[in-house]
Ligand SMILES: NC(=O)C1=CN([C@@H]2O[C@H](COP(=O)(O)OP(=O)(O)OC[C@H]3O[C@@H](n4cnc5c(N)ncnc54)[C@H](OP(=O)(O)O)[C@@H]3O)[C@@H](O)[C@H]2O)C=CC1
């Protein structure tokens with residue numbers, strides 16, 4: 423079994439912490455020989471327990487990161503932009519959870535179940551950088567890929583219901599504090615913070631990140647561009663509306679699709695239920711006994727802590743000739759972020775890509 427020194431940059435954040443949790447599991451392609459953890463100056467020197475060992479958090483530095491075989495970046499895009507090109511030049515595999523390299527033409531944007539074929543030694547030996555998509559894009563393309571192949575995809579309309587953990591650790595504190603303020607002080611005045619322009623407790627906000635010139639938010643434009651890139655369909659019509667809701671973990675997506683060929687709801691269920699990583703929980707399709715309590719549909723709270731992308735409420739719509747609507751939900755910190763990135767490392771270990779990068 424390949425033994426790797428893995429680095430996590432942003433180890434104290436919600437994605438970094440989830441990555442640490444996932445790395446305690448066994449993977450089929452690699453073992454963690456050594457773990458190196460990085461965070462801001464405020465956290466440097468503190469320790470984090472990993473498999474009964476204490477690991478001291480460091481501030482990022484090139485000399486320390488060069489001891490790693492693979493690094494997972496789970497911090498601001500600016501930090502990824504600063505370190506990743508230098509590390510890649512030295513032949514270190516970098517998986518970036520930020521948006522810094524997602525649109526880069528020579529960086530693969532990968533969801534292993536969907537386009538893991540891009541993680542080849544040929545693609546990664548020159549510039550060993552892989553971008554992991556936005557946390558709404560990942561579950562969306564997981565559901566779209568098998569349907570695109572089988573029925574031909576003509577149009578995608580998606581509205582998201584994004585939990586506050588999508589905006590990081592401080593956003594969880596904001597929702598907690600605003601909710602407490604309401605219950606303790608009966609105060610529901612409109613709050614405002616660096617992360618949310620209006621109060622998020624007991625509210626919903628059609629705004630995730632900044633507004634662009636064309637009226638879309640940054641989040642919406644990422645979902646559109648990343649979906650097209652991953653599905654290799656640069657002209658696919660995609661409309662996205664991103665909404666922040668007062669839940670802690672788990673992003674939901676209401677999706678309406680138009681297909682080129684005739685399709686029924688049961689055909690869609692059939693296709694989705696065979697795709698790795700997808701779990702269809704819809705009406706009578708409660709195949710997994712452990713999930714029976716989910717009933718007819720899955721909510722963000724039920725998806726929290728789970729690896730699957732859940733699909734429910736699959737039904738025909740007559741707004742298009744061959745139209746289908748459905749509901750998707752997944753844990754934004756696991757498949758939407760940390761798990762996807764670790765699956766990239768595992769795929770690169772199983773297919774020999776890491777070995778060929780290390781041999782250079
Ligand atoms: N949350 C989500 O659902 C998803 C997030 N992402 C992306 O993942 C990345 C991380 O997000 P998230 O975990 O939510 O964010 P958090 O705010 O929870 O965590 C940020 C992390 O970055 C660290 N950090 C801040 N400044 C520095 C610095 N100068 N040097 C080193 N580390 C630093 C923080 O350390 P400290 O604790 O010391 O401040 C912390 O570990 C972002 O790019 C985000 O866009 C992608 C998909 C989903």
Ligand SMILES: N[C@@H](CC(=O)OP(=O)(O)O)C(=O)O
Pocket residue numbers: 519520521555556557558584585587588589590630631641644
């Ligand atoms: N912006 C997402 C989280 C995410 O995926 O961000 P980014 O695309 O910047 O990595 C949210 O707040 O829910």
